[in-house]
Amino acid sequence: MSRTVLPGFRLALGLTLAYLGLIVLLPLAALIWQAAGLGWERFAAVVTSPRALASFHITITAALGATAFNALFGLGLAWVLVRYEFPGKRLLDALVDVPFALPTAVAGVALTALFAANGWYGRLLEPLGITVAYAPLGIMAAMAFTSIPFVVRSVQPVLEDLSAEAEEAAETLGAGAWRTFRNVVFPAIFPAFLAGCSLAFARSLGEFGAVIFIAGNQPFRTEIAALLVFIRLEEYDYQAAAAIASVMLAAAFVMLLVVNAIQLWHLRYAREGR
Amino acid sequence: MTASRRPRIGDGSLAKALILGLVLLTSALIIVGPLVVIFVEALKLGLETYARNLTAPDTAHAVWLTIATALLAVPINTAFGIAAAYAIAKFEFRGKNLLIALVELPFSISPIVAGVAYLFVYGAQGWFGPILQANGIKIMFAYPAIVLASLFVTAPFVAREILPLMQAQGSQEEEAALSLGASGWRTLWSVTLPNIRWALLYGVLLTNARVMGEFGAVSVVSGSIRGVTNTLPLQIELLYQDYNAAGAFAAATVLAGIALLTIIGKLVVERMDPGAARGGAG
Structure with missing residues (x-):
């Protein structure tokens, strides 16, 4: 073979x-x-219990918010790293990997210290009525931090390979910078961008270490699905833990399929583009 | 790279200043801020307290257990990463894309799910639990389980770093070595591995940082027994819950230091071989 x-x-x-x-x-x-082994009825009862449903809702909402943040920030980072020359560029490029190298528990205590009411950021945000630590926003912040590298590292190589010709042609034809970006550059990086966003979302859905420090972990308000699995284990309710964990596993598989479908589409897109 | 070209969109001074300023400010707040606050909080009560916190017996034991885990898990996953990347990059076979997806699978699975899954294999209520128990073999809530969970979570990192490079390099150099009479192992050792050495180094560093810092999966399978099966990240949580923030941050500086060394390693690798340490994430 x-x-x-x-x-x-x-x-x-x-x-x-x-x-x-x-x-x-x-x-x-x-x-x-x-x-x-639970059987369908018991399985359904566990995963559709109000507390489990609330945890799914909280996890998905926070992961969506974190992914939206990283879609913008990641695109900006990739753009800056590819298109601009500035002092400290190499350092910034390396710093993008910090969320990968820094343990999630460490990120969790650090973000909590920053966003707590008396922390560096919390002190500025609390008077504005924005509570991050021990609130749903905190879950979002933790998820956003741990998934920073995904969009950047997906978009960066595609942006690097993009030729200047199409952009110049669009500008020659009188398109402004924004229209050129929207109609020429963005469509070219879109598949990679979407793949990066999906990976960031998948990672956020499963994040545990960084979240539990900052979330406050109140049932129905700031309790994520991964934590509920952990709590059921501590209660020796292994079946419930297995049921909720398998829902999370299924979500991971679905996200993986989505990413692979996007990548296949990407390949076809790249081939047709030539 | 773009310096000598005609200006492209977003190169206007106002747009550039705005985009660059926003990105740099956000990076400083979101990426640099957390790193700085760890050291500030740990050293807030003075160097002496910091040193005492670091050498507290439970923390010292956690450091030791974390190193022992990395000593076993990092070489195993390095060997796996090389084997997987070699098979995928140098040969054509059916189901290759499926294999790539399988190698990357642990990336998208929650560490908690991984930990629970291991419980159902080696735990008392798991598949092999009764047999292991009957023979007096302890895997769960002990060192072997910590290593296994770490292996699961960090399996993709080395392969992920070296695969793109190996695919780009093809196999002409290996074929030349073989035709000159070198053995397969010799070719691997003196042609394949030297060609990817910098990317491999970064893959190993990243794996090490992840193994030492794994929290979710290890917290399920280790049992978090104070002074026995507590790794450094678990010790941080324990100290934090004991309202010993200074102690928690002192322990956190060790892991943050390892993360910084990993990032410095990446800078060195990039300098030695531009383009070698890319990938990683996506």
Whole structure:
């Protein structure tokens, strides 16, 4: 089956599959098995309980807000890193990876310290009536922080490869800068942008460490789905934990399908563009 | 790169100043702010208190356990990343896209879901729980479970960093080495790996930072037993809940320091081989 004469295909692929099977697929199968063991009625009762529904609602709303923030901020970061020259550019490029390198628990305590009523940011925001720490906004802030790199790193390479010709042509034809961006540049980076946003959204849906420090964790108000799983485990209600966790797993799979569909579309788009 | 070209959209001085200013300000507030506040809070009560907090027995033990976890998990996931990237980049086979999706799967799964999933394999109510218990093997709520959960969460990082580079490089150099009589292992060791060494280094650094900082998955499977199975991130939560903020921030500086070293590593890697350390996220 292999195209090249290189050795080691069977060994490399065998190792990869065996490892993925043992480390990734086996536990996921066990989780699905456990959730399936509940039976449909009990499963539905757990995941449609008012508290579970509230946690899904809170998680999705906050993840949408965080993704909207990163859509704008990520696009701006990618634009600045590709198009402009300025001192500290390399440093800014490296700093984009901070949310990946900084543990989520550390990010959680740091954001809480910043946004608490007596913190550097909270002190300025509280008089304006904006409460971030121990409120839904805090969940959004934590999710936004941990998913910063996704949009930037998706858009950056596409923006780099974009030729100047199409832009110049549009401007020669009299289109202003904004119209050129909207009709020429944005459509070209749109698939990558959407893929980045989907990844950021998926990551935000599952975020736990950063959120629980800043959220306040009140049921029905600031309790995310991942935390509810954790609480059910601590109550030794393993079936409920399995049911809610499997809903989160299903959401992750759906997001993965969306990202892959966007990437396929992207490929076709790139090919037609040539 | 664009310096010598004709001006493009957004290059006007007003637009540039506005966009650059907004992005830099937001980056300072959202990315730099959290890093700075950790060190300020940790050192607020003086260096002496900071040192005492860091050397508190439970925190010191957590540091040790975290290092022990990384010592096992990082080499394993590095080997896995190399094997996966080698198979995907150098060969054509059916189901390749599915394999890539599988390698990246842990990225989109919540660490809490990963932790719960492991509970249902090795825990008392899991598939292998009864057998393990009968033979006196303890995986859950102990060191092995912490390593396993860390492996799950950080599996994609090395492959993600080196795969684009390996795909771009093709396999001509390896074929040349083989035709000159080098063995497969020799070719891997003296051609394939040196070609990707900087991207590989950054992948390893990032994996290490994630392993040492994993919180959600580890908090489910470790049992968070104080002074026994508490890793550094769990210790931070514990101190924080004990209203020992200074202690929590002192422990957090260790992990923030590792994150900063990772970022410095990226700057070094970029200087040695521009374009090697990209990817990572998307």
